Amino acid sequence: MPTRPLASTPWETDLDAHPRQRVSTLLRAAEGLLAEAGIANPAPDASSLLAHAWGIETQTLSRRRLFDEEVPAEVAGDFARLCERRRQRVPLQHLTGTAHFRHLELSVGPGVFVPRPETELLVTEVLEELKSRAEGAAPLVIDLCSGSGAISLSLASEHPGVRVIGVERERTALEWSRINLERTHLGESSVDFVEGDATTFADDTPALHGSADVVVTNPPYVPDAAVPRDAEVREHDPAAALYGGSTGLEIPAQIILQAESLLRPGGFFIMEHSEEQGAGARELIASTASLRQAATFPDYTGRDRYTVARRMTETSR
Numbered sequence: 001m002p003t004r005p006l007a008s009t010p011w012e013t014d015l016d017a018h019p020r021q022r023v024s025t026l027l028r029a030a031e032g033l034l035a036e037a038g039i040a041n042p043a044p045d046a047s048s049l050l051a052h053a054w055g056i057e058t059q060t061l062s063r064r065r066l067f068d069e070e071v072p073a074e075v076a077g078d079f080a081r082l083c084e085r086r087r088q089r090v091p092l093q094h095l096t097g098t099a100h101f102r103h104l105e106l107s108v109g110p111g112v113f114v115p116r117p118e119t120e121l122l123v124t125e126v127l128e129e130l131k132s133r134a135e136g137a138a139p140l141v142i143d144l145c146s147g148s149g150a151i152s153l154s155l156a157s158e159h160p161g162v163r164v165i166g167v168e169r170e171r172t173a174l175e176w177s178r179i180n181l182e183r184t185h186l187g188e189s190s191v192d193f194v195e196g197d198a199t200t201f202a203d204d205t206p207a208l209h210g211s212a213d214v215v216v217t218n219p220p221y222v223p224d225a226a227v228p229r230d231a232e233v234r235e236h237d238p239a240a241a242l243y244g245g246s247t248g249l250e251i252p253a254q255i256i257l258q259a260e261s262l263l264r265p266g267g268f269f270i271m272e273h274s275e276e277q278g279a280g281a282r283e284l285i286a287s288t289a290s291l292r293q294a295a296t297f298p299d300y301t302g303r304d305r306y307t308v309a310r311r312m313t314e315t316s317r
């Protein structure tokens with residue numbers, strides 16, 4: 001879609017002529033431009049970008065909008081530049097440097113997958129599983145393909161006393177997760193982000209066989225030939241975070257086998273996938289020696305999003 005050049009945005013052409021611009025005028029102009037660029041929900045993006053340019057919280061911006069305060073010229077200039085990049089479909093989270101996930105504000109940027117709201121549901125399921133466990137030794141959760149650390153850090157900060165190992169192959173993503181680890185209060189829990197290949201992790205770490213209470217994974221699962229519709233995903237999420245093989249389930253299939261080895265008998269497995277992959281995920285689970293009770297659940301929009309299973313004990317197989 002052809003885009004209008006920045007020079008025609010009201011705040012830039014008028015900046016010198018009208019140095020005292022108001023919050024509501026700038027936000028309305030930005031919302032219009034972002035909508036024109038095909039951004040589905042431009043109002044929250046415009047507010048986040050103006051708050052970011054101003055160095056304030058969005059709640060503070062809401063108050064300033066209520067009183068329609070003046071925006072300092074340098075803030076308006078920074079805001080115009082941010083809006084222009086957003087109009088070019090740079091992800092909002094890369095522009096503000098943060099992604100919200102459950103209670104966390106994670107640092108993200110180029111080279112790391114931006115965590116998605118639907119993945120929060122996997123965390124809810126794991127927390128339920130951990131709560132249902134009898135008191136005892138600190139439970140061990142292994143998060144295969146840990147990316148920014150969204151799942152690992154949420155679990156650790158929301159369930160006191162859990163031990164989490166996050167496994168990530170890509171160096172840059174691993175670095176982001178370690179930055180996030182430093183900034184997250186873990187209390188009695190612990191998180192270790194290790195560099196490793198999730199498709200061979202159990203083979204590479206025999207000492208962990210049969211030790212995990214939970215294996216959680218949000219692996220790459222987009223079919224190699226599928227082109228994501230949104231430019232933010234297509235052009236800014238790392239390919240390693242997206243593509244899972246020709247059907248999309250080739251990498252998940254290997255991860256399922258690794259999870260089986262890592263889980264203790266009775267342990268819980270949970271994996272995110274696309275809305276078309278529920279049946280495929282259940283078949284892969286059924287073909288393992290000891291993962292059973294596969295069940296698929298929907299996300300907030302009612303689309304199949306993740307599948308759970310349990311490793312059977314020798315006697316219950």
Ligand SMILES: C[S@@+](CC[C@H](N)C(=O)[O-])C[C@H]1O[C@@H](n2cnc3c(N)ncnc32)[C@H](O)[C@@H]1O
Pocket residue numbers: 113114115116119144145146147148149150151167168169170173196197198199218219220238240241242
């Ligand atoms: C879809 S992202 C999920 C990231 C994070 N867990 C989340 O939910 O936001 C998949 C992640 O898996 C990583 N990855 C891809 N292949 C991998 C492999 N073989 N071993 C370990 N990590 C891998 C990617 O670099 C990316 O960070």
